[in-house]
Amino acid sequence: MKKTFLSVLAILLFALLAVPAYADSTITVSAQDLTYDFPKSMTFTASASSDAEIQKMTLVIRFPTVTRRVDAEITPGKEVDARIDWNLDTDNSSATGGYIPPGVTATYTWVIEDAAGTTFETEPETFSVEDNRIDWETIENDDLAIHWYGAGESFGQGIYDAGIETLKQVREELGAGAGGKIHIWFYTDREDFQTSMPDMNVWTGGRSFGEYRVIILLNEPVDALDAVRGARHELTHQIIFDSLGGGLARQAFPHWLNEGFATYNESGDRSLVEYISGPLNRAIANDALPTLKSREANFPPDSQEALVSYGLSYAVVDMLFREFGRTKVQEMYRSFQEGVPSDATFTKVFGLDTNGLDNMYRESVGLPERVLASAGVPTPRAIPTFALSSAETPSKSGSNVTPTPRSVAAANTSAPAAATVVPASGASNEGGAVSTGLCGLGLGGVALAMFGAYGWRKRRNPTRL
Numbered sequence: 001m002k003k004t005f006l007s008v009l010a011i012l013l014f015a016l017l018a019v020p021a022y023a024d025s026t027i028t029v030s031a032q033d034l035t036y037d038f039p040k041s042m043t044f045t046a047s048a049s050s051d052a053e054i055q056k057m058t059l060v061i062r063f064p065t066v067t068r069r070v071d072a073e074i075t076p077g078k079e080v081d082a083r084i085d086w087n088l089d090t091d092n093s094s095a096t097g098g099y100i101p102p103g104v105t106a107t108y109t110w111v112i113e114d115a116a117g118t119t120f121e122t123e124p125e126t127f128s129v130e131d132n133r134i135d136w137e138t139i140e141n142d143d144l145a146i147h148w149y150g151a152g153e154s155f156g157q158g159i160y161d162a163g164i165e166t167l168k169q170v171r172e173e174l175g176a177g178a179g180g181k182i183h184i185w186f187y188t189d190r191e192d193f194q195t196s197m198p199d200m201n202v203w204t205g206g207r208s209f210g211e212y213r214v215i216i217l218l219n220e221p222v223d224a225l226d227a228v229r230g231a232r233h234e235l236t237h238q239i240i241f242d243s244l245g246g247g248l249a250r251q252a253f254p255h256w257l258n259e260g261f262a263t264y265n266e267s268g269d270r271s272l273v274e275y276i277s278g279p280l281n282r283a284i285a286n287d288a289l290p291t292l293k294s295r296e297a298n299f300p301p302d303s304q305e306a307l308v309s310y311g312l313s314y315a316v317v318d319m320l321f322r323e324f325g326r327t328k329v330q331e332m333y334r335s336f337q338e339g340v341p342s343d344a345t346f347t348k349v350f351g352l353d354t355n356g357l358d359n360m361y362r363e364s365v366g367l368p369e370r371v372l373a374s375a376g377v378p379t380p381r382a383i384p385t386f387a388l389s390s391a392e393t394p395s396k397s398g399s400n401v402t403p404t405p406r407s408v409a410a411a412n413t414s415a416p417a418a419a420t421v422v423p424a425s426g427a428s429n430e431g432g433a434v435s436t437g438l439c440g441l442g443l444g445g446v447a448l449a450m451f452g453a454y455g456w457r458k459r460r461n462p463t464r465l
C-alpha cells in the first residue's frame with residue numbers, strides 16, 4: 001500500500017516538474033464578464049493574452065446534468081478579446097446557445113489554447129438564469145423553490161406547503177430519494193409567460209424541464225387550487241424523472257404509469273378531478289376504455305381520448321395501491337429502476353402482466369374481460385415517438401414537430417387554453433445521451449395529450465378550479 005502511495009507521489013512530482021518543460025508560454029486572462037438580456041440572450045466576454053499566439057478560446061458551461069462547449073470566433077494573436085452571444089431565444093441547441101429555463105444554476109469557464117501548446121482554464125464562475133424582467137416573490141428551502149408574482153403571499157405559501165408535502169409523500173410512497181432542488185415558476189400574466197420561452201404556442205400553459213429540475217406554469221387568472229394541482233402533478237413527474245436514473249429505466253417505465261402517478265398525486269386525498277372522472281365514467285359506461293398496452297408509449301392527441309387515458313391511468317394506479325399495497329408498489333418501482341421491462345415487472349410483483357392488470361380493472365368496474373395477446377405490441381399512434389422526448393422542443397416551424405399540437409390547438413381555438421407540461425430542453429449532452437423531459441418520459445405524445453387535457457379543463461371549467 002505504502003509503495004503504491006509513493007509511486008503515485010513520484011509520478012505526481014514528475015508531472016509537476018515536467019510542466020515547465022512543455023509550457024513555455026503563459027496565458028493570462030485580464031477580464032471576463034457575463035451580461036443577460038432574458039429571455040433573448042446571455043453575453044460572455046473574456047480578454048486573454050499570452051507570449052505565444054492564442055489560437056482558441058472555448059466557453060465551457062457546466063449545467064447540473066449537461067455540459068456545453070462553444071468556441072469563440074477569434075482572430076488569433078497574443079492579445080485576444082472573445083465574445084459569445086448565447087442565444088436563449090431558440091429551442092434548438094446550436095453552436096450559439098439554446099434556451100435555458102430560469103432557475104438553472106451553472107458554472108462557466110474559458111479554456112484558452114495557444115500556439116506553444118499551453119492550455120489555460122479560468123476558475124469556474126457560478127451564475128443563475130432568471131427571468132429578471134419580473135420582480136419575483138420566492139419561498140424556498142434546499143429542496144424546492146416556488147417563485148411567483150401578481151398574487152399574494154398566501155398563494156406562494158399554499159403551493160410551497162403542498163409542494164413540500166408532495167415531495168415527502170411521493171418519495172416515501174415510491175421509495176425514491178431526493179434528486180436536487182426543484183424550481184417552479186408561476187407566471188400570472190399570459191404575455192410574460194408566452195415571451196419567457198421561444199416557440200411558445202398560444203395554447204401552451206406550462207413546460208417542464210426535467211433535467212434542469214425546472215417547472216414553468218401559467219396561472220391566469222390566479223387560481224390557487226389549480227396552481228397546487230399543477231405543482232403536485234409536475235413534482236410527481238420530477239421525482240420519477242430523478243429517481244428512475246438512466247435511460248433503460250426510463251424506457252421501461254410505461255407512460256400510462258407515469259401519468260397515472262402524477263394524476264393520482266394531484267390532490268392530497270387522491271381524488272380524481274371531475275374533468276377527468278367524467279370522460280372516464282362515460283368510457284366505462286360505453287365499454288370504450290382503451291387498453292393499457294396502447295398507452296404504454298404515449299397518449300393520443302385528441303383531448304377527450306387523452307382525458308380517458310389520464311383517468312384510466314389514475315384508476316389503475318389507485319387500484320395498485322388499494323389492492324396490492326404500498327410495499328408492492330415500491331417493489332414494482334424498484335424493478336423499473338433496475339430497468340426490468342414492464343410486463344416482466346408486473347408479472348414478478350403482482351402476478352399479472354399489463355393486460356392482466358387491465359382486465360383486473362375492467363372487472364372492478366363491471367366490464368367483461370378482454371382477451372389480448374400478452375406479448376402485444378403497443379398500438380401505434382399517429383404521433384411520432386421521441387418527438388418531444390429528445391433534446392428538441394416542439395415548435396411551429398421545426399421539422400420535428402408533430403402535427404398534433406396544431407390539431408389540438410385548432411380544436412381549442414375558441415379559447416386559447418392553458419396547457420401544461422412540455423418536456424423540453426435544448427441542450428446537447430456531452431456524454432451523447434439524450435435526456436427526456438417529464439411528461440414525455442417515455443415518448444412524445446404525452447405532453448400533447450396534456451395540452452388537450454388542460455385546454456379542455458380551462459374551457460369547460462374556467463373558474464371552478
Ligand SMILES: [Zn+2]
Pocket residue numbers: 233237259262421439450
Ligand atoms: Zn403529466
